[in-house]
Amino acid sequence: MSPEHHELAGKTIVIVGASSGFGRGAALAMAEQGANLVLAARRTNLLESLGEEIEALGGTALAVSTDVSDPDAIIRLKHAAIETFGTVDVWINNVGVGALGFFWDIPLADHARLIDVNLKGLLYGAHAALQVFREQGYGTLINTGSIDSEVPLAYQASYAASKAAVLSLSRSLNEELRLDRQASIKVATIMPWAVDTPWWTHAANYTGHQPRMAAMDDPGLVVDAIVRACTHPHEEIPVGPKARASDLLHHLFPDLTERLSADIADREINKAWAASTTTGSLHQPMVDSLLVDGGIRNRMKAEDDKS
Numbered sequence: 001m002s003p004e005h006h007e008l009a010g011k012t013i014v015i016v017g018a019s020s021g022f023g024r025g026a027a028l029a030m031a032e033q034g035a036n037l038v039l040a041a042r043r044t045n046l047l048e049s050l051g052e053e054i055e056a057l058g059g060t061a062l063a064v065s066t067d068v069s070d071p072d073a074i075i076r077l078k079h080a081a082i083e084t085f086g087t088v089d090v091w092i093n094n095v096g097v098g099a100l101g102f103f104w105d106i107p108l109a110d111h112a113r114l115i116d117v118n119l120k121g122l123l124y125g126a127h128a129a130l131q132v133f134r135e136q137g138y139g140t141l142i143n144t145g146s147i148d149s150e151v152p153l154a155y156q157a158s159y160a161a162s163k164a165a166v167l168s169l170s171r172s173l174n175e176e177l178r179l180d181r182q183a184s185i186k187v188a189t190i191m192p193w194a195v196d197t198p199w200w201t202h203a204a205n206y207t208g209h210q211p212r213m214a215a216m217d218d219p220g221l222v223v224d225a226i227v228r229a230c231t232h233p234h235e236e237i238p239v240g241p242k243a244r245a246s247d248l249l250h251h252l253f254p255d256l257t258e259r260l261s262a263d264i265a266d267r268e269i270n271k272a273w274a275a276s277t278t279t280g281s282l283h284q285p286m287v288d289s290l291l292v293d294g295g296i297r298n299r300m301k302a303e304d305d306k307s
Helices: 003-008 021-032 042-058 071-085 106-138 157-179 219-231 241-251 254-271 294-307
Strands: 012-016 034-043 061-067 090-093 139-144 185-192 237-240
Touching: 003 021, 003 090, 003 219, 012 021, 012 106, 021 034, 021 042, 021 071, 021 219, 034 042, 034 071, 034 185, 061 294, 071 106, 090 106, 090 219, 106 139, 106 157, 106 185, 139 157, 157 185, 185 241, 219 237, 237 241, 241 254, 254 294
Parallel strands: 012 034, 012 090, 034 061, 090 139, 139 185, 185 237
Antiparallel strands: none
């Protein structure tokens, strides 16, 4: 049994955005390690289904239907966790919806909704978590950012802006905790490269093409990083070789890195099959996709084979 296993057993972990993608993968991995899971997302039926899977693995789960853009819903989530388990050891702000396309082609309502979820929703979660942590004197807050937190990306302007704000918030919180002498409270930011999860098909899409990005990573890589951060949090965690290289290059050659990233995104979009405009899950949750993997790499291979 690994040290991480011992450290997570019996710990209470709130996972926001648990119904699919990283959140679902992390919840299942943590259940196998004996954690108590508080599962939050909009899709109540999928949360309950995930809770049943966790119970079947011998874990303990509480499903709490939550729209992160509603601050009252986050307060209810916090109270539910405390009332059920007495404490929260880790709060994972796995928050992220997307809007793909040229900035001016995406309706203002979609940009605004994205900020409501990705930034304000994460801020509400961080505020609730830190209230609990400061009261109990310990805890770990994990915010899911992106390599876009460091490297702004064309066709994802408001998404990249929101993720840059996530990283900035996390950095500021760590400094405030230091000033407040809260050495036992940590804030970590997970910064993945493009990853094959349902995020791509859930994103609003105004590109006229199916969503894709070069050299997508497997979601397991990010799930492992999130699980590891519960016990070994670092302020910034670029996940995988591509994210680490992009992070380093942007520090050394920011303009060049941004131009190369934009050119890659443009080439990838123009390789993809045609697609109709969609608002994705921005305003209403999708009923399907109780999955970790998004199946994007398989479609990309088919597109490339026919090109």
